[in-house]
Amino acid sequence: MDRAGNNDETDGTTGPAGWRVALLIAGAVLVGALSGFGLGAAFPGGGDAVVSRELPPLREAQLPRIAVSGRTGADAPLVVLDPGHGGFDPGASSTGGAREKDIALALATAVRDVLLDLGGVRVAMTREDDRFLPLEERPRIAEALGADAFVSIHADSAPVPEAQGANVYVLSARASDREAQALARIANESASGLDLPDGADDVAHVLADLMRRETALASVGLATAIDEESQGAMPRHAPFRRSANFVVLRSPEMPSVLFEAGYLTNPDDAQRLADPATRQIVAEALARAILTDLLAAQPR
Numbered sequence: 456m457d458r459a460g461n462n463d464e465t466d467g468t469t470g471p472a473g474w475r476v477a478l479l480i481a482g483a484v485l486v487g488a489l490s491g492f493g494l495g496a497a498f499p500g501g502g503d504a505v506v507s508r509e510l511p512p513l514r515e516a517q518l519p520r521i522a523v524s525g526r527t528g529a530d531a532p533l534v535v536l537d538p539g540h541g542g543f544d545p546g547a548s549s550t551g552g553a554r555e556k557d558i559a560l561a562l563a564t565a566v567r568d569v570l571l572d573l574g575g576v577r578v579a580m581t582r583e584d585d586r587f588l589p590l591e592e593r594p595r596i597a598e599a600l601g602a603d604a605f606v607s608i609h610a611d612s613a614p615v616p617e618a619q620g621a622n623v624y625v626l627s628a629r630a631s632d633r634e635a636q637a638l639a640r641i642a643n644e645s646a647s648g649l650d651l652p653d654g655a656d657d658v659a660h661v662l663a664d665l666m667r668r669e670t671a672l673a674s675v676g677l678a679t680a681i682d683e684e685s686q687g688a689m690p691r692h693a694p695f696r697r698s699a700n701f702v703v704l705r706s707p708e709m710p711s712v713l714f715e716a717g718y719l720t721n722p723d724d725a726q727r728l729a730d731p732a733t734r735q736i737v738a739e740a741l742a743r744a745i746l747t748d749l750l751a752a753q754p755r
């Protein structure tokens with residue numbers, strides 16, 4: 456939302472600063488009430504403009520505070536890690552009761568800590584606790600922070616328990632395979648209020664608008680780095696590199712990948728990802744890949 460744009464007319468012309476703050480906090484409800492009582496006329500020179508205008512609700516107030524960590528300067532590349540699901544959306548679950556939202560958060564936190572230990576980059580997370588975040592907000596947070604890379608972290612389910620191992624996904628209008636397509640559809644439906652285009656034809660124009668070729672290539676570069684670093688560090692599902700139309704990968708501004716750490720419907724994967732020691736191995740591989748790719752891409 457363009458808050459600045461929506462409030463240009465009111466800045467500095469609304470009388471006491473307190474009024475503007477109050478209006479910003481209360482949003483459209485208070486504006487409507489003031490309008491109904493005719494209080495706008497009490498503020499000459501712009502007051503009317505304030506009360507006659509429907510302010511959109513402030514998204515800033517709804518967004519969590521995002522901490523950017525890192526020992527290096529602000530010019531160091533920034534990776535935003537996005538632990539999937541959260542809050543009322545648990546994601547997939549194992550027969551033993553492990554929940555994807557918890558594993559994604561634990562894995563992302565471990566990746567962040569390894570990255571901070573290795574140094575050279577800054578790290579932020581879209582969520583650091585068990586909270587719900589709409590899918591569309593996740594890349595938006597990263598864009599707002601000026602991220603150089605966006606890595607969404609999941610551990611999903613498969614229709615059959617035999618499916619095992621990690622995958623990395625990049626955005627594509629047409630999924631690389633039927634399973635990838637199904638996974639993206641489920642992921643996009645979970646916890647999104649939007650009516651999202653599903654067919655490849657529908658998204659082709661969206662992609663054309665959204666995705667610069669440079670960003671797409673950089674996303675593939677990041678996926679390639681994860682491909683290389685993950686070999687020998689974890690069971691991998693074949694093909695390892697896949698593509699599908701995930702909402703969280705649609706930013707035109709930064710290379711974005713979705714890392715599936717494994718399938719919670721597979722007992723071995725579930726156990727491996729629930730155990731902090733084996734999870735750490737995955738985190739280290741992912742962190743090395745991110746660091747290698749980000750530092751290789753500098754200067755941008």
Ligand SMILES: [Zn+2]
Pocket residue numbers: 539540546547555609610611642
């Ligand atoms: Zn997921």
